[in-house]
Amino acid sequence: MPIAPNKASSNAFSAGNGGAVGIAIEDLSKRFGSSEVLKNVSFSVQPGEIFVLMGPSGSGKSVLLKHIVGLELPTSGRVTLDGFDAAAEETRKQVRMALVFQAGALFNSMSVYDNLALYPREHRMANEVGIRDKVMRALQILSLENAVQKFPAELSGGMKKRVAIARALVMEPQLMLYDEPTSELDPVMSATISEIIATLREQYHVTTMVVSHDRDLALNIADRVGILMAGKLVSLGPPSDLRHPADPRVADFLNPKIDLKNPRFKHLES
Amino acid sequence: MNQFTRILEGIGSSVLLFGRSVAYLPTLPRQFGRFIEQCYLIGYTTLPIVAILSFFIGSVLALQAGYSMENFGGKQFIGSLVGLSMARELGPMMAAILLAGRVGSAIAAELASMKVYQEVDALITMNIPPPRMLVMPRLAAVVVMMPVLAIIADLVGWFGGAIICSATDSIAIDPPSYFSTMRMFLKFKDVLNGLIKAEIFGLTVVLVCCNIGLNTRGGPREIGAAVTRAVVVSLILILVLDYFVTKLLTWM
Ligand SMILES: Nc1ncnc2c1ncn2[C@@H]1O[C@H](COP(=O)(O)OP(=O)(O)O)[C@@H](O)[C@H]1O
Ligand SMILES: [Mg+2]
Numbered sequence: 001m002p003i004a005p006n007k008a009s010s011n012a013f014s015a016g017n018g019g020a021v022g023i024a025i026e027d028l029s030k031r032f033g034s035s036e037v038l039k040n041v042s043f044s045v046q047p048g049e050i051f052v053l054m055g056p057s058g059s060g061k062s063v064l065l066k067h068i069v070g071l072e073l074p075t076s077g078r079v080t081l082d083g084f085d086a087a088a089e090e091t092r093k094q095v096r097m098a099l100v101f102q103a104g105a106l107f108n109s110m111s112v113y114d115n116l117a118l119y120p121r122e123h124r125m126a127n128e129v130g131i132r133d134k135v136m137r138a139l140q141i142l143s144l145e146n147a148v149q150k151f152p153a154e155l156s157g158g159m160k161k162r163v164a165i166a167r168a169l170v171m172e173p174q175l176m177l178y179d180e181p182t183s184e185l186d187p188v189m190s191a192t193i194s195e196i197i198a199t200l201r202e203q204y205h206v207t208t209m210v211v212s213h214d215r216d217l218a219l220n221i222a223d224r225v226g227i228l229m230a231g232k233l234v235s236l237g238p239p240s241d242l243r244h245p246a247d248p249r250v251a252d253f254l255n256p257k258i259d260l261k262n263p264r265f266k267h268l269e270s
Numbered sequence: 271m272n273q274f275t276r277i278l279e280g281i282g283s284s285v286l287l288f289g290r291s292v293a294y295l296p297t298l299p300r301q302f303g304r305f306i307e308q309c310y311l312i313g314y315t316t317l318p319i320v321a322i323l324s325f326f327i328g329s330v331l332a333l334q335a336g337y338s339m340e341n342f343g344g345k346q347f348i349g350s351l352v353g354l355s356m357a358r359e360l361g362p363m364m365a366a367i368l369l370a371g372r373v374g375s376a377i378a379a380e381l382a383s384m385k386v387y388q389e390v391d392a393l394i395t396m397n398i399p400p401p402r403m404l405v406m407p408r409l410a411a412v413v414v415m416m417p418v419l420a421i422i423a424d425l426v427g428w429f430g431g432a433i434i435c436s437a438t439d440s441i442a443i444d445p446p447s448y449f450s451t452m453r454m455f456l457k458f459k460d461v462l463n464g465l466i467k468a469e470i471f472g473l474t475v476v477l478v479c480c481n482i483g484l485n486t487r488g489g490p491r492e493i494g495a496a497v498t499r500a501v502v503v504s505l506i507l508i509l510v511l512d513y514f515v516t517k518l519l520t521w522m
Binding site: 066069070092096098099101103107108118122 | 380383384389391392396397398403
């Protein structure tokens with residue numbers, strides 16, 4: 001497996017002075033015009049926990065993540081990170097958080113190296129030599145050494161996702177958020193990404209929240225799993241709950257039967 | 271009404287963006303590389319075309335002046351007419367219009383694409399404010415480059431006029447007398463006047479194009495729409511501002 005940072009450097013990306021951060025979401029609602037995307041969502045993520053949020057497309061998972069990093073503002077309710085209001089600009093100075101966007105959101109005009117080096121350069125985390133070490137180590141962890149001088153347009157989907165994770169890692173975050181890190185990837189690459197996420201938490205004790213439809217990921221690496229449907233949190237518990245869900249909607253979402261005699265789209269039409 | 275609120279919104283957000291970006295001016299030494307890169311882009315993309323078009327503007331000005339002044343025998347004043355028109359009006363105007371077309375459109379396209387592909391969101395979560403990294407270096411660069419562009423436009427326009435005046439048989443004014451009337455009526459104040467204008471136009475174009483780019487919403491289609499809007503709004507603003515700035519500067 002590619003994740004093998006040597007013992008001596010195992011603290012290289014650990015969350016600095018602050019340590020892992022807890023997330024508290026209290027009664028969060030969000031509307032866009034007339035459509036209500038999140039409805040009174042409440043839950044919390046403990047420091048150092050891996051929390052996996054599942055749910056059908058369009059159920060509001062990405063919007064929820066954007067509230068945690070302060071890119072969207074709540075219509076009502078609030079999100080706090082260790083007590084700091086996520087909607088306040090100041091919070092980004094207090095809490096180092098990294099969001100791995102669904103599409104990567106790599107800087108297209110910069111090489112992979114410069115994508116990773118931007119944050120440490122802008123925040124003067126080290127001199128160029130120190131930054132080079134950090135960047136190369138992050139790339140090594142994600143086995144991307146060969147992509148250093150490439151540009152995002154020259155990368156495959158899986159490589160973009162890994163570069164996005166590496167870029168987040170260089171930030172030494174206290175809070176890592178992943179938006180569908182394994183979608184559009186082949187099964188082996190998906191498993192690799194799951195291993196990377198779990199290992200990063202193991203090694204660096206970052207609070208981790210993963211939005212995903214990937215059942216294997218949830219069953220194998222989550223401490224707790226929440227399920228969001230049409231803007232409501234319908235289930236919250238340990239991953240073992242997923243094997244025998246009580247709610248029939250959740251059961252159908254997790255184990256959809258392909259039933260040719262009585263297809264789903266017929267129900268939708270009537 | 272809707273259009274009216276959109277205009278007010280645009281003005282408001284541009285002013286806000288200007289304030290935020292100027293507040294990051296102290297970070298200019300740290301971003302010197304970006305600043306130089308933007309200066310180079312503005313100069314490299316705009317200078318050649320400013321020079322070519324100013325040459326023709328100066329020439330046409332001389333031809334038209336020769337034609338219309340012949341009626342009352344004022345042909346010898348062509349030099350001062352070309353000199354004043356280029357310095358006070360057409361030099362800054364040409365530089366600004368070409369800046370909008372070459373640089374403004376590119377800025378709007380780049381920032382709109384960064385917005386649409388969530389690169390701007392990524393910057394925000396990285397606690398790198400977009401006004402600091404994306405807007406301030408461009409504003410600083412245009413402040414430095416705009417006077418250079420305007421002066422080159424002036425000079426090339428003056429020489430274009432001089433060449434046409436001596437080469438056209440119906441006008442037949444040799445360069446020494448062309449430039450001596452120009453020197454008689456064209457004061458340093460007039461050139462300065464034009465440079466202030468150029469600065470105002472340049473800052474407006476870059477600010478508006480940055481603002482439109484950063485406020486793009488939706489999918490990739492919106493990138494093209496943002497570019498069109500940025501250029502159209504820039505051109506309208508240049509012409510409208512021109513009236514008010516001219517009025518203000520003749521007062522002072
Ligand atoms: N900026 C926005 N403006 C309007 N509607 C939005 C916006 N962002 C998301 N939505 C809507 O919110 C709903 C949830 O979106 P999203 O959180 O992206 O879903 P997913 O769970 O697949 O990540 C969708 O119906 C989407 O159309
Ligand atoms: Mg999503």
